[in-house]
Amino acid sequence: MVYATIKIYEILAGDLAQFGQKDFIELDNHNPPSLLILNTNLAQLILKNEVLHPDFISYWKFINNKDNQSYPAIEEYFKKTPLSLFGQDHLESRKMISNYYKLIENNLDNWIHDYTISFFSSLDSSLLHDPTSVSRSFISGVFRKLIEEELECDFNSLPELPGDLFHLFPSAHTLDAYNQKLALLLSFIEEQLTFRGKDIQDTWAIVSTAVMGSEPLYASLVFGILIDTENDELLTTEAIFNKTNPISIIQRIVAQDFVIDNYNFKKKQLLYTSPFISRMLDSENNGKDNYISPFGYGIHVCPGKKISFMIVDAFFNALKKRKNIIFDKNKISFKRDFFLRPIKNDYEI
Numbered sequence: 001m002v003y004a005t006i007k008i009y010e011i012l013a014g015d016l017a018q019f020g021q022k023d024f025i026e027l028d029n030h031n032p033p034s035l036l037i038l039n040t041n042l043a044q045l046i047l048k049n050e051v052l053h054p055d056f057i058s059y060w061k062f063i064n065n066k067d068n069q070s071y072p073a074i075e076e077y078f079k080k081t082p083l084s085l086f087g088q089d090h091l092e093s094r095k096m097i098s099n100y101y102k103l104i105e106n107n108l109d110n111w112i113h114d115y116t117i118s119f120f121s122s123l124d125s126s127l128l129h130d131p132t133s134v135s136r137s138f139i140s141g142v143f144r145k146l147i148e149e150e151l152e153c154d155f156n157s158l159p160e161l162p163g164d165l166f167h168l169f170p171s172a173h174t175l176d177a178y179n180q181k182l183a184l185l186l187s188f189i190e191e192q193l194t195f196r197g198k199d200i201q202d203t204w205a206i207v208s209t210a211v212m213g214s215e216p217l218y219a220s221l222v223f224g225i226l227i228d229t230e231n232d233e234l235l236t237t238e239a240i241f242n243k244t245n246p247i248s249i250i251q252r253i254v255a256q257d258f259v260i261d262n263y264n265f266k267k268k269q270l271l272y273t274s275p276f277i278s279r280m281l282d283s284e285n286n287g288k289d290n291y292i293s294p295f296g297y298g299i300h301v302c303p304g305k306k307i308s309f310m311i312v313d314a315f316f317n318a319l320k321k322r323k324n325i326i327f328d329k330n331k332i333s334f335k336r337d338f339f340l341r342p343i344k345n346d347y348e349i
């Protein structure tokens with residue numbers, strides 16, 4: 001698995017065109033091998049399959065040699081929210097979360113514009129701003145405010161949001177630190193919901209916004225600030241998402257042996273698909289194919305798309321009106337991990 005992980009890093013950083021004609025790439029010599037699926041039809045069938053799902057916890061424990069370690073908050077999170085679930089459990093969790101996201105969308109519309117305007121007003125226009133820290137602080141501010149709005153209260157005591165989780169190779173330290181912060185946040189929100197006589201199941205939907213949304217939204221904002229356009233104008237949200245996939249790799253574990261399209265997949269085999277690589281191999285398409293949508297495809301397609309559009313729209317609409325906010329666009333590049341990661345001065349941030 002470690003070998004497969006290193007190979008994926010290499011593939012993402014290398015010349016993708018060389019793989020154009022292949023249906024899949026074997027990522028290791030295990031029996032059965034982990035596969036990176038390149039054939040778009042096959043990738044679509046995989047993402048539509050109801051029993052395939054990501055299994056981040058076992059994967060992260062395995063690559064860190066920590067099979068016996070427990071990360072209770074992260075493990076509980078993946079049992080309650082839809083990403084790692086399949087069948088009836090997935091349907092129920094997805095229904096719960098999608099219903100709650102509709103309420104969040106309505107509420108977000110009431111405050112996101114004012115919040116964004118005051119965020120930009122607080123930036124000193126005489127400074128040359130760093131795109132990564134402005135984007136990071138905007139996204140974490142939005143999620144803090146979203147949690148406060150959902151709990152109908154201002155909290156100085158709201159615990160710190162957990163940060164980044166979805167690395168191909170998160171260190172044991174990253175997992176520990178994330179687990180501790182997530183545990184504090186979950187128990188704080190549960191307490192507050194209980195105190196207000198609300199349903200504590202809402203905890204999972206509320207916390208999932210920051211867990212699932214922080215990393216891709218942060219990358220989208222930095223990408224939108226840095227991208228050079230002919231007239232040096234900022235792109236629309238739609239154009240940003242037509243140009244990049246903040247999520248590079250989608251993982252699935254095979255729960256039981258099965259056959260799709262003459263391919264035999266074996267129990268416990270790891271499959272990776274990459275709408276990002278497909279987009280690169282098909283540059284003509286300009287992001288218009290459903291499969292290469294940044295918000296995913298099939299059973300686990302992103303239920304946070306509307307919320308994401310609202311947040312990115314608010315950011316760039318307010319920025320367009322603040323022409324005196326200037327960014328230092330040097331020394332920032334991107335690394336492809338599970339997610340697109342902005343890198344500053346050669347250090348990952």
Ligand code: HEM
Nearest residue numbers: 082083209212213216217246247294295296300302304308
């Ligand atoms: C630029 C922003 C975002 C992008 C590009 C994005 C992309 C994706 C993708 C590709 C998936 C499918 C993963 C898979 O098939 O394994 C997904 C799933 C998911 N996303 Fe997003 N997402 C974004 C923001 C958000 C936000 C803000 C939220 C919450 C409000 C969210 C909540 C979720 C959830 C809960 C799932 C799992 C759905 C399921 O398993 O049925 N996402 N996202």
